[in-house]
Amino acid sequence: MYALMDEIRESTVDMRTVFCNVLLSLARENKDICLLDADLMGAMGTKPFLKEFPERTFDCGIQEANMFGVAAGLSVTGKIPFAHTFAVFASRRALDQIYLSCAYAGQNVKIIGSDCGIHAALNGGTHMAIDDMGIFRAVPEMTVIEPTDNAMLEALLPQVAAVYGCFYLRLVRRTTPDVYMPGSEFTIGKANILKEGEAATIIANGYCVSQALLAEKRLKAEGISVGVIDCFTLKPLDERAIIQAAQKTGNIITVENHNTKNGLGSAVAEVLCEHSPARLSRLGFIDRFGEVGKRDELAGAMGINADAIYSAVKKSLE
C-alpha cells in the first residue's frame, strides 16, 4: 500500500543517496550483489559502497560497452550486477551490449541510468536522455521502471534485486519532489491510481507525477475533476489501468520527461488504439533535443510542468 504526501515538496535527500544506502543494505544480505560504474561513482554518490565492499565494486573507467559486457559475464557466474552510468550512455552507447550480452543472453543485469531528461540540467542537451525509456522498452524481456521519488526507489530496489532478469532503472542523481509517504509499497507492473476523476485522466511518470498532482489540485479548485495515474513501470505496462481510465473519462493526457515518440505517450497510444480509443494529448519533449538549463526552467520550456498540464487539460475540455 502507498500513501501520498499531504503536500508535494522537494525532497531534502538526493535520490543517489537513497540508491546507495538501499543497495548497501541489500549487499549486506546478499553477497552476490555487485556494483559497476564507468567513472561516475563520485557523481552517483556510490563511493560508500566501494568503501564497504571494495571486492564487489568495479569502477571500469570510461568504457561503458565493456562495463555492460563484464556485468553480463558476472551474471553468468551467478552474480547480481548493478551497472550505472548516465542514461544517455547506457541507452545509446552501450545498447548493443545491453541488448545482446545482457538481455538476449538471458542474464540478470540491473541497468541504472541517471540524469534522465531535464534532470541532466546544467550538463545540457548532450547529456539529456530523452529516448532511453523508448529504447529499452523495445528490448524484449526488459523491465523498464522510472521510480517516482525516493520512497518508491527504496521500496522497489529490493524487488529489482530479487527478481531475476534485466531491468532498466531510470534514476535522478539529485533531488526530486517527494510524492509518496515513506514506507509506501509498490508492485512492479501495476500503475498507481492516485486520483479518480471524471473530466480527464493524466497519466504520468517520474518527475511529471508531482506536476500532475499539482495541476489536479488547481483544476479541482476550479471544479474540474481529473484522475491521475502514476505509470512508473513503462514495461510491462499496466494496460488495464489505462483502458479503465479511457473508458471512464474518454480523455487522456500523458506527460513524460522524455520524447513523446516511443515513450509513455506512445505506449499509452498503443493501448488506446488497440483496446479503447479515447482522446489523447501527449506532453513531453516534442521530437526535439534537450538543452541546458535548470531543471524547473527546462520543465517549463518543454511543457511538462504543472502549468503546462493544467493548460493541456483545459484545452482538452474546450
Next chain:
Amino acid sequence: MLKNNEKIQLDLFAAAIRCETLKSIAAIGIGHIGGSLSIAELLAVLYQRVMDIDPHDPKKEDRDYFVCSKGHAGPAVYSTLALRGYFPLQELSTLNQLGTSLPSHCDMRKTVGIDMTTGSLGQGASAACGIALGNRLKWLDNYTFALFGDGELQEGQIWESMMFSAHHHLNHLICFVDKNNLQIDGTTDEICSLGDLKAKFQAFGIFVQEIDGHDTREIYLAILTAKQKNCPSVIILNTIKGRGVSIFENKPSNHNAEVSKEILELGLNEQAEIIKELECAANVCANG
C-alpha cells in the same frame, strides 16, 4: 609436452570436428565455414585435453568456460560439443533450421554447453572478463578461455576489455586470436591493418605468445605456459581460414559460403586422407 600418440589423438579429434562441421553446414547448404575450419585444432586441444568440463553436468559450477567471441564459428563449436557428448551428433544436421537449438551464432539459451551468447563482435571479450572476475569472486581457480577473430580486433570493445583484464590481473583469462588474416571484404591488411598485434597486446599488459594455430602440440604448450603467468594471456594462432578443405583455404569468400553435396564429398575425402595418415602414424606409435 604432448607425446606423439597424444598429439595424434588431438589431430584426429580436429579432423572429426572438421568432418562434422562440413556435414552440418552442408545439411542446410550454406554457412560460416571458413572461420569454423580454422579453429578445429584449438577446439580439439581445449575440449579434449585442457578444459575441466563434464558433458553430463554442463553447468558444473567450477568448470572451465569457453567464450567464442567470434560467434559465427558456432558450427565448429557445436560439432565439438556433440563429439564430446553434450548432445547427439544427429542434432548437428538441424543447424540453422527453424526451431533448432543450433543457431548460426552461439546462443547459451539454446545450446547445451555454450557458456556465453555471442555474435556482435567484441562482446565476448568483455563477457569473458566478467566470467573470470565472477569466478575469482567465488574463490574458484577455474579458467576462462576466449576466442577472438583477427578481424574482430578492429572492434574497440576488444581493447577496452584487454585494458580491463590487465588492470584486474585476470590471470585465469586466456584469450586466443584466430589470425587467419581474412575478413569478409578482403584481407585484414587491405581493410584495416591490425599492425603489430603482439606489441599491441603487450602494451595493454597482456602476456602474448604467437604460434602455429594448426599445431596441437604448440597450442597445448602455449596454454600451459600461459597458466604460469600472473596476468591475462593472449595466444595468437596463425591459421588458415578454411583449413582442411582445399577449395576454401585462404579465400575471403569462404566466410559464409555454399557447401554443396559435391563440396561436402570433396572435403570429407580430403579429411579421410588426413585421418588415414594419422591412424597410420598412431599404429606406428602403438607398435613402438
